[in-house]
Amino acid sequence: MKKIVLIALTDGFADWEASYVSAEINEPDTGYQVKTIAIDQEPKTSMGGFRVLPDYTLNDLPEASHVAMLIIPGGTGWRAEHNQPFRSLVDLCLSRNIPVAAICDATTFLGNGGFLDHNKHTGNMLANLKSGAPNYKGDSYYVEAQSVSDGNLITANGSAAVEFSRLILEKLGVLEGDRLEEWYRVFKNGYLPA
Structure with missing residues (x-):
């Protein structure tokens, strides 16, 4: 059975921030499959207008x-109170040594939850994070x-989807x-050196 890489979705999620990596993770020979998770089963609409029906909810989690891994793309929803229950999922993952990767405003969400207090991290500038x-x-x-x-933490600023x-x-x-390294150079520079 393939291991699951969960991608957390909120309304207003930044669809491009997990797109590079999800395509690679979902390749048939990786041993992984990408699944999505949200607060509830309602479709979530990305910043780009993609409507996604979540595979899981916080009340219907796959076995740890x-x-x-849990990947948390940024977007416009991470400061909203109704998305704060995602903290319990982050806490569960980290307590079970499951890596958590957050980019853009999802790093602010992690910071507010106290998850960045003891690990090296980055985000959308320190002033923005604070x-x-x-908290x-x-x-x-x-x-x-x-x-x-x-x-078990990976963080990135909003301009670093490829580095993330x-x-x-x-x-x-x-x-x-x-x-x-070849993959990185192709997606970062658009070509490989001759």
Whole structure:
């Protein structure tokens, strides 16, 4: 049975931020399958207008032993009170050593939940993180970088979908070494050097 990589969805999710990596993870020979999860079973509409029917809800989770990673794309919904129950899923994943990867405003969500207080991380600038996450206390762990991996947390700013994907692919072992570097150069630069 393939392990599940969950992608968290809210209304207004940033559809492009997990698109590079989900296509690679979902390749037939990776041993993984991508599934989506949301607060409820209502379709979620992305910033780009894609309507997605979630595979799972927070009340209907797959068995934790079947989950390989939780990916949280950014978007316009992470500061809304009705999406805060996702904290319990993040807590469950981290307590079971399941990596959590968050990009853009999803890092603000993690910061507000206290998940960034003890790991190196990045986000959409420290000032933005602090203003959007009043409970955030991880200033000393903040790194000015496109994407950061530390322990079971991967974070990225909103302009770093390719860097974010690279760290996820590496963490899952989907691509490694020269293959990973080639993938990264193609998607970052649009070509390989001659």
